[in-house]
Amino acid sequence: MEMKVISGFAIIAGLVGLIMLATGLYTQRKPPAKINPIYGYRTRRSRINQDTWDFAQLYSAKVMIKSGIFLVVLAALGFALRIPAHKAWYFAGIFISLFVPMLTVFYTESALKRTFDEQGNRRS
Numbered sequence: 001m002e003m004k005v006i007s008g009f010a011i012i013a014g015l016v017g018l019i020m021l022a023t024g025l026y027t028q029r030k031p032p033a034k035i036n037p038i039y040g041y042r043t044r045r046s047r048i049n050q051d052t053w054d055f056a057q058l059y060s061a062k063v064m065i066k067s068g069i070f071l072v073v074l075a076a077l078g079f080a081l082r083i084p085a086h087k088a089w090y091f092a093g094i095f096i097s098l099f100v101p102m103l104t105v106f107y108t109e110s111a112l113k114r115t116f117d118e119q120g121n122r123r124s
Contacts (some may be wrong), residue, residue, distance in 0.1 A: 010078040012093030017071025020101065024064030031057035043105070045112045048120035052112060060108040067100045 032040035035053045040046075046056035074096070078089075116122055 007078055007082075007093075008090035009093035010075045012075075012090065012097050013071045013078065014075030016097035016101070017068045017073075017075055019068070020064045020071065020104075021068025024061045024066075024068055027057060028061035028065065031061065041108060043109065045109060045116075048116070051122070052116050052120045055115060056108055056112055059111050060104055063104045063107050064101075067104055071097065071100055 027040070031054070035047050035050065036042075040053070041056045041060040043056070046052055078093075114123070
C-alpha cells in the first residue's frame with residue numbers, strides 16, 4: 001500500500017488561510033465596537049478616532065477574507081498538483097503565509113490614508 005504525503009506547502013498555506021478566513025468573517029460580523037488595546041485591527045492610524053477605528057475593522061476584515069480564500073485555494077492547488085514534501089516547499093509555504101497577512105496591513109493602511117487625513121477627518 002502506497003503512503004501519500006501531504007506537502008508542507010499545502011498544510012501551512014491551508015491552515016493560515018483558514019485562520020485568516022475565520023478571523024475575517026468573525027471580525028466582519030462582530031467588529032470591536034470601541035477602540036481597545038486587545039482585539040481588532042490596531043495601528044496608530046486606525047486608533048486616531050472612532051471613525052477611523054470602525055473603518056479599519058471592516059476594511060481589514062474584507063481583506064482578510066479575500067486573503068484567506070486565496071491561501072486556501074493555493075493550498076488546494078498545491079494538494080491537487082501533488083507538490084512534493086520537500087524542504088523548499090515548506091519554506092515557500094511559510095514565506096507566502098507570512099507575506100499575505102502583511103498585505104492586509106498594507107492595503108488597510110493605504111485605504112485609511114486615502115480616506116482620512118492625519119487628524120482622522122474624512123477626506124472630501
